[in-house]
Each structure stands twice: as C-alpha cells, then as structure tokens.
Amino acid sequence: MTLRNKILVLVAVLAVLAGVAAASLLHAADRADKKNQVQAGGPQVGSGKVSLAPGSGQRIVFRNMAWGPHRDELATVAATDPAGPRTASGMKCLRFYAAAGTGICLQAERGAVTDSYRAVVLDAGLKERAHYSLPGIPTRSRVSPSGRWVAWTVFVGGDSYAGTNFSTRTAVLDTRTGQLTASLEDFTATLDGKEHHAADTNFWGVTFAADDRHFYATMATGGHTYLVRGDLAARTVTALHTNVECPSLSPDGTRIVYKKRVAGLPADAPWRLYALDPATMRETALAEPRSVDDQVVWQDGNTVAYALAGDYGADLYTVPADGTGKPRRLLTAGLAPAYLP
Amino acid sequence: MYVADSRGAPAAAADAARAGSGRRSAIAPTVFALGTVSLITDVSSEMVTAVLPLYLVTGLGLSPLGFGLLDGVYNGFSALVRLVGGHLADRGGRHKAVAVFGYGLSALCKPLLLVAGSLPLIGAVLAADRTGKGLRTAPRDALISLASAPETRGRAFGVHRAMDTAGAMLGPLTAFLILRQAADGYDAVFTVSFCVAALGVLVLLLFVPSRTPQSAVAGSAAGAPAPLSAQGAPRVSLKAALALLRVRPVRQLTLAALLLGLATVSDSFVYLLLQHRLGVPDRWFALLPLGTAAAFLLLAVPLGRLADKVGRWQVFLGGHAALLLAYVLLLTGWQSPALPFLTLALHGGFYAATDGVLMAAAAGSVPAELRSSGLALIQTGQALARFACSIAFGAAWTAWGDRTALGTAAAVLSTCAVGAYLLRPSNSPKEARL
Numbered sequence: 004m005t006l007r008n009k010i011l012v013l014v015a016v017l018a019v020l021a022g023v024a025a026a027s028l029l030h031a032a033d034r035a036d037k038k039n040q041v042q043a044g045g046p047q048v049g050s051g052k053v054s055l056a057p058g059s060g061q062r063i064v065f066r067n068m069a070w071g072p073h074r075d076e077l078a079t080v081a082a083t084d085p086a087g088p089r090t091a092s093g094m095k096c097l098r099f100y101a102a103a104g105t106g107i108c109l110q111a112e113r114g115a116v117t118d119s120y121r122a123v124v125l126d127a128g129l130k131e132r133a134h135y136s137l138p139g140i141p142t143r144s145r146v147s148p149s150g151r152w153v154a155w156t157v158f159v160g161g162d163s164y165a166g167t168n169f170s171t172r173t174a175v176l177d178t179r180t181g182q183l184t185a186s187l188e189d190f191t192a193t194l195d196g197k198e199h200h201a202a203d204t205n206f207w208g209v210t211f212a213a214d215d216r217h218f219y220a221t222m223a224t225g226g227h228t229y230l231v232r233g234d235l236a237a238r239t240v241t242a243l244h245t246n247v248e249c250p251s252l253s254p255d256g257t258r259i260v261y262k263k264r265v266a267g268l269p270a271d272a273p274w275r276l277y278a279l280d281p282a283t284m285r286e287t288a289l290a291e292p293r294s295v296d297d298q299v300v301w302q303d304g305n306t307v308a309y310a311l312a313g314d315y316g317a318d319l320y321t322v323p324a325d326g327t328g329k330p331r332r333l334l335t336a337g338l339a340p341a342y343l344p
Numbered sequence: 345m346y347v348a349d350s351r352g353a354p355a356a357a358a359d360a361a362r363a364g365s366g367r368r369s370a371i372a373p374t375v376f377a378l379g380t381v382s383l384i385t386d387v388s389s390e391m392v393t394a395v396l397p398l399y400l401v402t403g404l405g406l407s408p409l410g411f412g413l414l415d416g417v418y419n420g421f422s423a424l425v426r427l428v429g430g431h432l433a434d435r436g437g438r439h440k441a442v443a444v445f446g447y448g449l450s451a452l453c454k455p456l457l458l459v460a461g462s463l464p465l466i467g468a469v470l471a472a473d474r475t476g477k478g479l480r481t482a483p484r485d486a487l488i489s490l491a492s493a494p495e496t497r498g499r500a501f502g503v504h505r506a507m508d509t510a511g512a513m514l515g516p517l518t519a520f521l522i523l524r525q526a527a528d529g530y531d532a533v534f535t536v537s538f539c540v541a542a543l544g545v546l547v548l549l550l551f552v553p554s555r556t557p558q559s560a561v562a563g564s565a566a567g568a569p570a571p572l573s574a575q576g577a578p579r580v581s582l583k584a585a586l587a588l589l590r591v592r593p594v595r596q597l598t599l600a601a602l603l604l605g606l607a608t609v610s611d612s613f614v615y616l617l618l619q620h621r622l623g624v625p626d627r628w629f630a631l632l633p634l635g636t637a638a639a640f641l642l643l644a645v646p647l648g649r650l651a652d653k654v655g656r657w658q659v660f661l662g663g664h665a666a667l668l669l670a671y672v673l674l675l676t677g678w679q680s681p682a683l684p685f686l687t688l689a690l691h692g693g694f695y696a697a698t699d700g701v702l703m704a705a706a707a708g709s710v711p712a713e714l715r716s717s718g719l720a721l722i723q724t725g726q727a728l729a730r731f732a733c734s735i736a737f738g739a740a741w742t743a744w745g746d747r748t749a750l751g752t753a754a755a756v757l758s759t760c761a762v763g764a765y766l767l768r769p770s771n772s773p774k775e776a777r778l
Contacts, residue, residue: 031529
C-alpha cells in the first residue's frame with residue numbers, strides 16, 4: 004500500500020470511528036437530559052422548606068432519586084405516608100444522614116474537568132456549619148444520636164492500570180471541637196489481642212453509640228472483615244467478631260444489624276442481613292432474601308430500613324430486625340434515609 | 345555463544361561509524377509510529393481506568409470494598425502471558441502480528457465492559473484486557489529496538505515511553521470531559537474508548553512495517569541498522585529463549601533487574617507512604633500518580649539520551665539511586681511542602697531512568713532473532729521480583745509498621761544496588777554502552 008492509500012484508509016476509518024463516538028456521546032447526553040424530566044406515575048415532588056429539627060411529625064429525610072428537576076435533592080416525606088408527596092430542599096447530596104438536628108451531606112462539587120467531593124455538616128435549617136474535602140467517592144455517612152459526632156466513608160481507587168485496587172477512608176469528626184480524624188487508620192487497632200498495623204487495613208461503615216464515646220465499624224485486613232468496637236476518647240478500635248460489614252446499632256444499643264457474606268452466594272451479590280447481639284455474639288438472619296449492599300438505619304427499636312436497586316437507582320425497604328416477618332417496600336426512587344422524630 | 349551487537353561484524357561497524365559521524369541520527373519512523381500507537385492506546389485504557397471506580401460505585405451501585413478485582417494469581421498468569429507473547433513473536437518474526445493481536449484483544453474488551461454488569465464479569469474483562477497488554481509488550485519493545493540504531497536505542501525507548509505516558513495522562517482528561525457532556529455516560533466513555541483503541545490498532549496495522557528475521561538481518565542494508573548474531577540465525581525455540589540465560593550479559597542483566605526489582609516497592613505503597621509519612625492531604629491523594637507520570641514524561645527522553653552517552657547500565661543504576669533517595673526522604677519524615685514534589689520527581693525519574701533504559705540495554709545483548717523472547721524474559725523477571733517485593737513489603741508493614749518496612753526496603757535496595765554494580769558486564773567503555 005502506498006503512503007497515500009494508507010492515509011486515505013486512515014482518514015476513512017477515522018471518520019467512521021468519530022461518527023460512532025459522537026453518536027454514543029449524543030445518545031448518553033440525551034438520556035442524561037431525560038432524567039431531568041418528571042416521569043408519569045412517579046412520586047409527587049415539590050419545593051419546600053426542609054428542617055431537621057424534631058417536632059413537626061415523624062418524617063423520613065432521604066435523597067430523592069425520582070426523575071425531574073428535584074432529582075438527587077434532599078427531600079422529606081411523612082413517615083405515616085411514605086408514598087405521599089415529597090418536599091425537596093434544593094440541596095443535592097449523594098449520601099446523607101441526620102440525627103438530633105445535625106445533618107451530614109456528602110456531595111459532588113463540579114470542577115472544571117472532574118467532580119470533586121466534599122462533606123458538609125448542616126444545622127437543623129440545612130445551613131452549612133463546616134465543610135471538608137473528600138479524597139474519593141462518598142459511600143456511607145452517620146451522625147451520633149446526640150448530633151455531636153459525624154463519620155463518613157469514601158472509596159479511593161483506580162490509580163493502577165486497570166484499576167484493581169480499591170480502598171476506603173473513613174473519617175470521624177467531633178462537631179463540638181472541630182477535631183477531624185481524617186482516617187480511622189490513625190487509631191490503634193487490636194486484632195486477636197495484638198496490636199495490628201497493616202497497609203491493607205481499611206475501615207468503613209461507622210455507627211455511633213448513644214454515649215458519644217463508643218462506636219462500631221467494619222475493619223478489613225488480610226481478606227477478612229471484622230466488627231470493631233471503637234473508643235473515640237482512647238482512639239482505639241478492637242476487633243470483636245468476623246464477617247461483619249456496615250454495622251448499624253439499634254437505638255437501645257443491644258443489637259447490631261449488618262451485612263454478612265454468606266458462602267455459596269454469587270460473588271456480585273454475596274450479602275444477607277443479620278442481627279447480632281454484641282453481648283452474646285449470637286447471629287440471627289433477617290427475613291430479607293435478597294443481597295443487601297447498604298448500611299441499614301433503624302426505623303424504631305424493631306425495624307430496619309435499607310436500599311435495594313430499583314428502576315430509578317434505588318428503592319427503600321423495611322424488614323423486622325428479629326428475623327420474623329417479610330420485607331416491605333417503604334418508598335420508590337429514594338436512597339440514604341434518616342428518620343426525623 | 346551469541347555475541348552482542350556493535351562488535352565484530354563489519355556492517356555494524358559501518359552503522360556505528362554512520363551514527364558517530366557528527367550528524368545526530370534521527371529517531372526511526374517506526375519508533376514514532378509505535379509511540380503513537382502506545383499514546384492512543386493509553387488514552388483508551390486510562391479512560392476506562394479513570395472512570396472504573398465511579399462506574400462501579402455510582403453506575404452499577406456495587407461495593408468493591410477491600411477486595412481487588414484481579415488477585416495475585418493473575419499476576420503469575422500475566423507473567424506467563426508475557427513470555428508466551430515474546431516467544432510467539434520471535435517464531436517466524438511475527439512481532440507485528442502478535443502486537444496487533446494484543447492491541448486488538450484489549451480494544452475488543454472495551455465494548456464488553458458495556459455488557460458486563462457484575463464484579464466477576466468485569467474482573468474477567470479486565471483480565472482479558474491485561475492479557476492483551478501482556479502479549480504485546482515484548483514484541484512492541486522488540487520492534488522498537490530492531491528499528492533503532494544501537495547507539496540511539498536509549499533515546500528511541502525514551503521517546504516511546506514519553507509518548508506512552510502522555511497518552512496515560514490524556515486518557516482521564518478525555519473521560520471526564522465526556523462525563524461532563526453526559527452525566528452518568530459511562531457507556532459513552534467505553535464506546536469512545538473502544539473507538540480510540542481501534543484507531544490505535546489501525547495505526548499499528550498501517551504504519552508499522554512487519555519484520556521477519558531475514559529483514560532484521562538485512563536491516564542494516566535497508567537503512568535501519570539491526571544487530572547481527574555472529575554465528576548466523578539461531579533456531580527460535582523455547583529452549584533457545586531459555587538458553588539466552590547462558591549468555592553472560594543477558595544473565596547479568598536479568599539478575600540485576602531481578603535483584604533491584606526485589607527492592608522496588610510498588611507505586612501504591614509509595615503513595616500510601618507519602619500520605620502517612622509526609623502528611624500529604626487526602627484530597628491530593630488521587631493526584632499523586634500524576635506527579636510520577638509528569639516526571640516520567642519530562643525525563644524519559646533526556647535520560648534515554650544520557651543512557652546512550654554514558655552507558656545504559658550507569659543510568660539504570662542511577663535510577664535506582666533516585667528511588668533510594670526517595671525512600672530516604674520518606675524515612676526522614678521531614679515536613680516541608682517541597683518534599684512530596686521532590687519525592688514524586690525522584691519516583692518519576694526512577695521510571696524514566698529504568699523502564700525504557702533496561703530494554704535498550706537488553707536489546708544490546710539479545711540477538712535479533714530472539715529479541716522479543718529475551719526482552720520478555722527480562723521484563724518478566726523484573727515483574728515477578730517486584731510482585732514478590734510487594735507481598736514482602738505488605739507483610740513487613742503488618743509485622744513492623746511502615747517506617748521499619750521502608751527502612752528495610754532501603755537497606756535491601758542499597759545491598760541489591762551494590763550487587764548489581766558488581767554484576768556490571770564489563771568496565772571497557774565499549775561494553776559499558778550495554
């Protein structure tokens with residue numbers, strides 16, 4: 004082939020490839036645009052004032068995922084009528100949690116080229132009290148029952164060829180003093196009675212106790228996950244149990260519901276919800292037969308709520324925490340719920 | 345016994361004379377063509393790498409927490425693939441064919457990502473992608489070396505590595521610009537990535553000439569000098585490839601690369617240490633690999649040229665000295681805003697002084713007929729040693745903490761560098777060129 008012909012072939016194929024690339028880009032842009040239009044039959048969403056303060060009837064606050072202008076905004080719905088009209092706050096969050104008038108919103112911040120992420124601590128009126136930049140993609144957030152302590156977890160990864168390494172960073176913040184522990188890896192860890200330090204140690208899914216001193220979380224190292232009990236004053240974590248991810252402590256502190264890897268399940272859906280009594284380490288399987296990849300929240304002393312994949316990203320479900328009953332759908336097109344008294 | 349090039353054969357002597365005749369010889373068009381293929385392919389693959397975590401977490405809603413997609417077993421397999429690629433390329437001089445297959449396989453993996461919706465499937469696609477990468481690396485490096493005059497190989501590899509790294513830096517930018525135009529448009533990212541990869545394969549098909557062992561031997565007459573084996577063409581077989589280890593310079597290089605690889609702490613540990621010991625803020629963590637890449641990009645050509653001038657062996661060892669210095673900086677724990685930059689510059693300099701330079705050095709001791717197998721052998725030895733180092737370093741970190749682990753790595757690196765220095769092929773200036 005002469006050089007001229009080679010260049011002709013190159014230009015011809017280049018035109019085809021550019022056409023395919025442009026078509027895929029337009030298609031994706033068009034689809035992204037559709038998500039900004041309200042779907043018929045979807046939940047009713049209107050703008051309004053959202054307050055995290057207790058008092059105006061029990062509500063659920065969550066990330067509204069219904070398509071339309073309020074997609075991804077923090078919204079509330081009456082706990083007695085979860086399928087009813089939603090009030091959207093205008094504030095966008097990827098992950099959210101709230102307790103006692105303190106909110107934590109993990110949000111994307113549009114940059115010139117790529118999004119960056121930040122954690123915003125909110126007061127009861129959704130006003131920003133402080134913000135912190137995040138080193139990765141938000142995945143979990145929690146506030147202590149008193150509203151004083153806040154924790155979040157992000158994914159950090161993809162820096163090697165073909166992105167094979169994923170790790171997490173979990174931060175703990177004392178909103179009273181402003182003291183931030185950027186990574187729980189700075190705490191002294193004890194595993195099997197020995198001090199443990201390994202480069203592969205990762206933490207995720209903090210849940211706080213009511214005493215504002217203790218917490219539980221998942222620690223992963225050496226291919227295993229552990230339930231750890233942490234002490235915010237002593238800055239220590241101690242492994243108590245194995246195969247526990249994303250623990251969530253009951254309001255009375257007597258039970259932990261978590262996701263457990265169960266042998267024999269497919270590798271992409273390996274989890275089932277279990278309840279653990281930390282006093283006896285007795286495990287009870289909950290009645291949800293599907294794989295749950297979420298950190299549950301307690302609706303009350305007896306029921307937990309969690310997200311499962313749905314048509315518009317995720318739907319929320321509830322199931323009794325004692326292994327009885329059946330899962331029920333709480334609401335569609337929602338994620339990251341918190342119950343406001 | 346094979347004799348390294350640039351010695352004995354009249355044709356090679358003529359080349360050397362031509363190269364040394366004042367006029368700086370140009371980089372062969374084939375090297376630029378291969379550099380372009382690598383640049384384009386790296387744009388394609390790094391596009392995927394950059395958005396993969398986002399895609400898994402926000403696109404598919406998966407939790408890849410704490411569990412790698414590809415495990416250690418795959419690293420062993422990948423080493424084997426590299427050797428196979430090197431060997432197949434030498435049989436019948438099919439460097440280009442094997443390279444096309446490797447690049448093509450990786451390109452075909454991109455649309456597969458669109459349909460792979462679960463972690464195990466995505467892991468399988470990534471494994472196939474990396475198999476393509478493993479297959480093509482040695483034949484491509486062999487083509488670069490065969491197209492370049494021995495005196496300019498350091499520079500030729502430097503140019504190739506710089507172009508390759510430039511692509512790696514452009515890829516994430518392209519991907520994020522696409523996501524800007526189309527929120528959650530991961531399918532568009534994968535489709536564009538495929539189109540870019542296909543373009544790379546096309547450039548390879550059109551603009552990189554295929555070589556046979558005959559044309560390699562006749563290469564100097566055709567204007568692209570190629571090394572000669574003093575005893576004619578050896579039979580290309582697995583046995584012959586392994587017998588390369590009986591050739592003193594090849595054995596010395598392999599041993600040196602292996603020794604030094606045993607003390608080369610993997611990138612992710614270096615970035616973790618930067619964060620732990622120098623207190624690099626969390627939000628900069630994702631930018632650390634960019635720092636290494638930038639230094640690699642800037643230094644690859646100058647250090648390649650330096651290697652041609654003062655000797656590849658010296659520059660290769662010098663690169664490890666830069667790495668040792670980076671370890672020492674991390675060990676001091678000395679807090680200064682300049683220190684992370686200095687450490688990353690040294691880390692990138694280490695790659696610039698060792699990655700292409702090792703191939704340039706190896707090409708000088710492996711006969712043209714077994715070039716691809718020989719390069720694969722040395723690369724594999726180095727990769728396996730680095731993998732072993734990663735495991736040992738992780739274990740040392742667990743047992744003793746990061747400071748002691750790093751101190752040990754620095755001590756091992758110093759020892760290995762002394763060992764490698766003693767292994768240096770010869771002190772004669774001519775051979776120092778190796």
